[in-house]
Amino acid sequence: MCCYTRRHWITLRMIRSILLLGTLVGLSMGEIYYTVNCTGSEDIYQYNATLLDGSATINFGDYRGKVFVIYNVASFCGMTNATYHQINYLASKFAEDDFLIIGFPCDNFGQLEPASSYDEIVNGVKYVRPGGGFVANLTYFEKIxxxxxxxxxxxxYLKQANCPYTDTEFRTGLFYSPxxxxDVRWNWEKFLIAKDGKPYKRYHYSTMDPAYLEDDIAYLLSQ
Structure with missing residues (x-):
């Protein structure tokens, strides 16, 4: 029979404590679904929205036959740099295709989009985050x-189009009710819309690598 020294017992207790902590942390974090499929039958073409600069109200029927991604954008989020680079990568990758990217500024999460005007938001992106003269290759719509x-x-509509939620937990710092x-869980969640105007997939806000969307976009463009 093996005998444990005091040192061994201390080590075993530490291991058990670490395992218990990991279990508790895992439960508190909930479950994340990085990509979920949408199965709704209604298209987006009946809706419209105003451009951020106020120059026009766009009927989404104008995008008939195109593949596009809708982001809720925020200038002061920790994911802003990476996600804007994702946006420009995808815009460049599919520049010759019927593809576009749409951004709706939103202040619901941590109040991380305090700006409202086109100039404020565009200049913030250009000079602050990501900065260095960065120009985002997307179409900005009104702050919502x-x-x-x-x-x-x-x-x-997007949330009711049989696109399941991407996270079982709500973060703190929410500025809306109920x-x-x-609900969209945080800044930079994404909805991918197919050529027929129906939502195809919904992506968790942490999917900042272009690889999460690239193959799906290519697939829809090939249809």
């Missing part, structure tokens, strides 16, 4: 709420 009583109809299971 994506959750809560004042959410934009496009987001009500909270609903279908």
């Amino acid at each position: 709420d994506v959750n809560g009583d004042n959410e934009h109809p496009i987001y009500t 909270e609903r299971v279908s």
Whole structure:
């Protein structure tokens, strides 16, 4: 029979403590679904939104036959740099295709999009984050709420288009009410729309690597 020294017992207790802590942390973090499929039958073409510079209201029917991604953007988020680089990579990769990227500024999460005007947001991206003269290759629409009583109809539609939620947990720092299971969970969640105007996939906000979207976009463009 093996005998344990005091040192061994201390080591075993530490291991058990680490395992217990890992279990508790795992439970508190909930589950993340980086990519979820959408199965709704209604298209987005009946909706419209105003461009951020106020120059026009766009009927999404104008995008018929195109593949596009919709982001809720924020200038002061920790994921801003990486996600803007993702956007420009995808825009460049599919520049010769019927593909576009749409951004809706949103202040629902941590109030990380305090700016409202086109000039404020574009100049913030150009000179602050990512900075260095960065120009985002996307179409900016009006600043909106994506959750809560004042959410934009496009987001009500997107969340009800059989696109399941991407995270079982809600973060702190939410500036809207009420909270609903279908809610966008944070800045930079994404919806990919197919050529027929129907949502194809929804992506968790942490999917900042272009690889999460690149193959799906290529597939839809090939259809």
